[in-house]
Amino acid sequence: MAYDTGQNQSGDEGGGLAALIYDPKARGLLFQIILLLAVVGFFAWILDNTVSNLAAQNKKSGFGFLEESSGFQILTTLGTYLVESQPGVATYFDIFWIGVVNTLAVAIVGIILATILGFMIGIFRLSSNIILRGFATVYVEALRNIPLLLQILFFYIVVLRILPGKREEGYTLFNGAFGLNIEGLFAPYPVVREGIGSVLLAFLGAAVLAWAVAWLARKRQEATGKQFPSFWVGLALIIAIPLAVFYSVGEPMNLEYPRFLNAGDVLPDGRTVSRIKAGYDIGLGGMVIVPEFLALLLALSLYTASFIAEIVRAGILAVPSGQTEASKALGMSNGQNLRLVVIPQALRVIIPPLTSQYLNLTKNSSLAVAIAYPDIVSVFAGTALNQVGQEIEMIFMMMMVYLVISLVTSAFMNWFNDRMRLVER
């Protein structure tokens, strides 16, 4: 009896299992579990292998290296201005931030320039003026068909070859306030003192005021149809109010100009300028934008602008010509037609591909390593990686930097895209 029961039970169980296998839901679940285990197992295997291989090679791991001092100097750039660090004493974490700031600097300025230039070229491509249209076509076809790395090297070598030497004043503007030679673009450096906060507050207040004026003007136009030059009034407010505060609190900022030294000049502290020291000296005031930055910025924005131009052209052509005809029939000028009718509709087509161009530009900035611009790849994955030798940690940190920058850019552009979406009633 007992034996029988056991057999029965096992028979039942077998039947149950068979039924489970033929049940699509249970079978699906089973395969999901197997897949999950396989994926988890695969990554566990990779992790285990990495750890044991690193141990076998006697390599250090972990993020302790970030506290160590690096012992090397980095080219003077925005990063070295913003991150307080002393050459030789700066930790690898400082080096990391210098790289991040430099990458962001070239990416942000590059995006702004590429957008302005790309919109211009894109509109030129649709111009009825044959010279403008021809220029824009040649520009787009030439720049987007040459590899970016070659363009960067080309601009760098051209920049270096055409600029006057380090011990010449080179090209100057505004009586020496700006100077350009092979060491870079020398410009005035703003030195701020106490009281600059009130000017910034005034600026914010003026911006809010300008926005309120624009809002009131729009309400009034909707109600009465009367127009008001809210743009010019707003601009005047934004400029005039902070300027008034600036002078009333006693000019809390002044500009230090770059100084050009000739060999043999005597410095305020009594030292004579040696032949090597001759040239612009930013230790005495002013700041420098190195030619590496200029060349990289030029190449990145010109290259990306050629893609943006095509996106803009596509966006504008996507707006049916009936829209333009209708706005003409309403008596709008060409400018009003473009500003109020065509571009708002074109933007809906333009923004999504524009986002990927912005991401491309940011990621392409890693080509900086070819021309000595100290971006994150060059200083952190280059010099620092070679001193520390912890590839996995450092490349991971670098990937995270690009991921965060790209995700923030995408999030912003998605928000902007949502705002520009056709409002349906």
Added chain:
Amino acid sequence: MKLHSAMGALTALGMVMGASAASADTLADVVSNGSVQCGVSQGLPGFSNKDDAGNWTGIDVDYCRGVAAAVFGDANAVKFTPLSAKERFTALSSGEVDILSRNTTWTMTRDTQLGLNFAGVNYYDGQGMMVPSSLGVTAATELDGASICTNTGTTTELNITDFFRSNNMSFELVAFEKADEVVAAYDSGRCDVYTTDKSGIAAQRLKLADPNAHTILPETISKEPLGPVVRQGDDQWFNIARWTLNCMINAEEMGVTSANITDMMNSDNPGIKRLLGVEGTFGENLGISNGWCASIIEQVGNYGETYEANVGANTPLKLARDGSVNALWTKGGLMYAPPIR
């Protein structure tokens, strides 16, 4: 039941793959590949550089050919992978190359933190500086305020920072990834100074528009012992790498050259007999054939021969060996190899 067997298979698979990926038998891998993977520079005349016919030449290249001769008895069983300064250690530790012979400085950090082993020194170097003669600089201490071009990912960036800091001088460092770009930037006047190892300066100077318009400053600001590198954790391969170099240096000391090796095989000198594998089982103890050192000398030459052919006084680099630290210890230099016995 099914789940169990699947998991079991997966675990077994993981164990098998884990075991193979963690193996460290470089010699077996090299033998099964049929060639030695050797990491060299992207073009440094005298050390590792492609000649007009597209063949790799140089003192570092000859060393790798020596390793191939020791392992396979064929100095041509070697594949060269050009690496930038910053790629080199990653390429070695990831297994892309079996040996790194790329004018690499032996430092404590690299020895202890990067998972590397230096097999010896095949060139004693030191960091120097080159300036345009028109600047009129005669000593490195006059360089306050100079801008300096160099390579990223090398010890030169650290040495130059140390040197300028310890002398309270300011400077601007422009660091490029490739040596050719450093030369181009220096040549166009971006920098006042080009700094790297002195042998490298002698080599790169040849690429300048007018090599004679530049002066190499007398100071040597660092010690740069350059040598071949292998991964840690494989003692057999490390021994082969180390003794290939020792074989070449010992051969020079004993006067065995590629020209006279046939006669030397019949030498009565017990030291030479051991060197050439006529006596003893030194090659077998390394895991390779007893004629390992004879193959190296026959096909590549001894240390002195490769030095004179690649960087010596009769080459464009004109790095005279007599009286320098790179001379044999018997001639007042530092080249000294432990005996083969």
